[in-house]
Amino acid sequence: MTKLITILLFVISAAYTQNSWAQEYAIKVGVLYGQTLTELQIQNGKGKANILFDSLSYNLQDTVFQLKIKSELKDSLSIFLGDSLILKCKMVRVILPQNDYCTIIYKEKNKRSYPGALNLTNVNGFVFVTNLIETENYLPGVLEAEVGLGRAPEYYKVQAIICRTYALSHLRRHEMEDINLCDTEHCQVYKGLSQKSTDLNKAVKKTEGVVMVDSDFMFITAAFHANCGGQTVNSEDVWNKKLDYLRSVKDTFCLRQRSAVWSVSLSADKWSSALLKLCPQYRSEEDSLIQSHEGAFLQFDRKKYYTESHSCMINLKDIRSSFALKSTFFNAYQKNGQIILNGRGFGHGVGLCQDGAMRMAKLGYSYKSILHYYYQNVSIVHLDKLDFFKFNE
Ligand SMILES: [Zn+2]
Ligand SMILES: [Zn+2]
Numbered sequence: 001m002t003k004l005i006t007i008l009l010f011v012i013s014a015a016y017t018q019n020s021w022a023q024e025y026a027i028k029v030g031v032l033y034g035q036t037l038t039e040l041q042i043q044n045g046k047g048k049a050n051i052l053f054d055s056l057s058y059n060l061q062d063t064v065f066q067l068k069i070k071s072e073l074k075d076s077l078s079i080f081l082g083d084s085l086i087l088k089c090k091m092v093r094v095i096l097p098q099n100d101y102c103t104i105i106y107k108e109k110n111k112r113s114y115p116g117a118l119n120l121t122n123v124n125g126f127v128f129v130t131n132l133i134e135t136e137n138y139l140p141g142v143l144e145a146e147v148g149l150g151r152a153p154e155y156y157k158v159q160a161i162i163c164r165t166y167a168l169s170h171l172r173r174h175e176m177e178d179i180n181l182c183d184t185e186h187c188q189v190y191k192g193l194s195q196k197s198t199d200l201n202k203a204v205k206k207t208e209g210v211v212m213v214d215s216d217f218m219f220i221t222a223a224f225h226a227n228c229g230g231q232t233v234n235s236e237d238v239w240n241k242k243l244d245y246l247r248s249v250k251d252t253f254c255l256r257q258r259s260a261v262w263s264v265s266l267s268a269d270k271w272s273s274a275l276l277k278l279c280p281q282y283r284s285e286e287d288s289l290i291q292s293h294e295g296a297f298l299q300f301d302r303k304k305y306y307t308e309s310h311s312c313m314i315n316l317k318d319i320r321s322s323f324a325l326k327s328t329f330f331n332a333y334q335k336n337g338q339i340i341l342n343g344r345g346f347g348h349g350v351g352l353c354q355d356g357a358m359r360m361a362k363l364g365y366s367y368k369s370i371l372h373y374y375y376q377n378v379s380i381v382h383l384d385k386l387d388f389f390k391f392n393e
Contacts, residue, residue: 026116026132026133026134026135027132027133027134027135027138027167027171027180027181028130028131028132028178028179028180028181029130029131029132029133029138029179029180029181029182029183029190030128030129030130030174030177030179030181030182030183031104031112031114031129031130031131031183031190031192032104032106032112032129032183033182033183033184034182034184035106035107036126037071037106037107037126037127038070038071038125038126038127039068039069039070039071039106039127040068040069040104040105040106040127040129041066041067041068041069041104041105041106042065042066042067042069042092042094042102042103042104042105042118042120043065043066043102043103043104043105044065044094044100044102044103045096045100045101045102045103045113046099046100046101047100048096048097048100049065049094049095049096049097049100049102050094050095050096051065051092051093051094051095052091052092052093052095053079053087053089053091053092054089054090054091056089065081066081067079067080067081067086067092068080068081069092069120069127070127071122071125071126071127072088072122073122073125074122074124074125075090075122076088076089076090076122077089077090077091077092077120077121077122077127079092090121090122091119091120091121092118092119092120092121093117093118093119093120094117094118094120095117096115096116096117096118099115100115101113101114101115101192101193102114102118104118104129104192112191112192112193113192113193113195114131114133114192114193115133115137115193116131116132116133116134116137117131117132117133118130118131118132119131119132123177128177130178130179131192135164135167135168136204136205136208136209138167138190139160139163139164139167139204140193140194140200140201140204141190141191141192141193141194142163142167142188142189142190143156143159143160143163143194143200143203143204144191144194144197144200145188145189145190145191146159146163146188146189147159147354149197149200150197151199151358151361152358152361152362153199153202153203153361154361154365154366154367154370155357155358155361155362155367155370156199156200156202156203156204157203157206157207157367158352158357158361158367158370158371159203160203160204160207160210161207161210161211161212161222161367161371161380162212162222162224162352162371163188164207164209164210164211165211165212165219165220165222166187166188166222167180167181167187167188168211168219168383169218169219169220169221170187173186173187174187207367209382209383209384210380210381210382210383211380211381211382211383211386212371212375212378212379212380212381213378213379213381213386214243214244214245214377214378214379215244215377215379217379217386220243220245220375220378221235221243221246221351222351222352222375223235223246223348223350223351223352224351224352224353224354224357224374225345225346225347225348225349225350225351225352225353225354226259226345226346226347226353226354226355227254227257227259227260227327227345227346227347227353227354227355227356228251228254228329228345228347228349228353228355228356229254229260229261229327229329229343229344229345229346229349230250230251230252230254230255230260230329230344230345231248231249231250231251231301231302231329231349232247232248232249232251232349232350232351232353232374233248233302233328233348233349233350234246234247234248234350235350235351237302237304237317238317238348238349238350239350244376244377245375245376245377245378246350246351246375246376247376248302249373249374249376251353251356251374253353253355253356253357253359253360253363254345254353254355254356254359257355257356257358257359258355259326259345259346259355260344260345260355261342261343261344262325262326262327262342262343262344262346263340263341263342263343264323264325264340264341264343265338265339265340265341266323266338266339266341267337267338267339268284268290268334268337268338268339270339271289271290271339272284272287272290274319274322274323275287275306275309275312275314275319275322277322278312278314278318278319278322279309279311279312279313279314281311281312282309282311282312282314283309283311286309286310286311287308287309287310288308288310289308289332289333289334289339290334290339292334293334295308295333295334296331296332296333296334297331297332297333298331299329299330299331302328302329302349303316304316306319308332316328317348323341325341325343326343326345326346326347327343327344327345327346327347327348327349328349329343329344329345329349330342330343330344331343351374351375352370352371352374352375353374356374357370357374360373368380
């Protein structure tokens with residue numbers, strides 16, 4: 001008899017109700033999303049947890065457990081303790097007390113720890129893991145994954161408000177999978193509990209419940225990028241949607257940062273064949289950058305289109321993706337059959353410039369001034385001031 005079977009003698013019928021799962025301000029994050037795992041292990045953190053196997057539940061009191069969970073066929077999970085098969089079920093749920101966590105071990109040595117509750121099911125033959133977590137407890141992990149360690153405390157507050165606003169405005173992004181968000185770049189990167197820096201937790205705490213809304217009191221699309229190169233971009237130049245709070249602003253704070261400048265050299269042939277793919281009417285004979293020795297394409301202010309081809313209006317964002325350029329903010333000239341691109345910035349350029357915001361934080365600007373600098377006409381408010389559930393209907 002294994003230890004787990006002994007524990008299961010104390011099994012009680014689940015008194016579990018839907019309400020305990022659907023806590024206010026809690027979100028469901030699909031974790032280890034897209035990893036196609038057929039096997040993983042779960043291990044408790046501090047020793048107490050409530051575990052459910054379908055409708056059977058038991059409480060762990062100061063008991064160390066490590067279970068192996070394998071997906072079988074299309075809809076069931078096999079639970080092992082050591083090498084012994086304990087039971088088969090369709091769903092495993094681990095409910096953790098406040099300040100406790102559960103660690104998932106996957107692909108042999110990879111580990112991630114999660115607070116809140118974990119739900120494991122079999123979806124199409126793979127273990128599908130959902131972390132139900134209060135938004136405020138989710139954010140430190142997001143900040144660690146999205147921003148990294150060692151930033152100014154004020155900058156973490158900026159990013160905490162952006163990530164909170166993003167999460168709450170995208171709760172329907174994965175509606176079909178019965179989760180709110182995934183843990184990859186598709187939504188926000190989240191690798192579980194942040195344990196490496198207290199600054200992250202402090203920033204979330206100090207801005208608890210604070211979000212950004214537009215003039216209609218709707219959550220804003222809080223876009224951000226690594227470095228704007230000196231000027232941010234109007235939203236419609238990248239996404240064809242004009243948003244009043246995503247206007248181009250001049251930014252000198254990011255100019256001396258690492259990703260402020262870049263340079264790329266291409267053959268004229270490569271340049272012209274890529275532009276031909278973007279515009280069938282393109283003729284290299286009509287491209288003054290190639291035809292004239294003095295030809296140059298210059299952006300003192302950011303432009304939306306490449307202006308040296310007389311038969312085509314080619315969007316710079318398409319040129320950027322053709323050559324995997326760091327940004328659309330570049331000057332170009334020709335030298336001996338080579339097209340030289342001298343660029344500024346890194347990323348799409350819309351919204352907050354992270355390098356600029358980090359510099360502002362170091363110079364002593366408050367998180368509010370930084371947010372208002374990059375997002376125009378927004379209000380920075382507490383969720384209490386909003387009819388939160390109107391966004392959730
Ligand atoms: Zn996603
Ligand atoms: Zn900038």
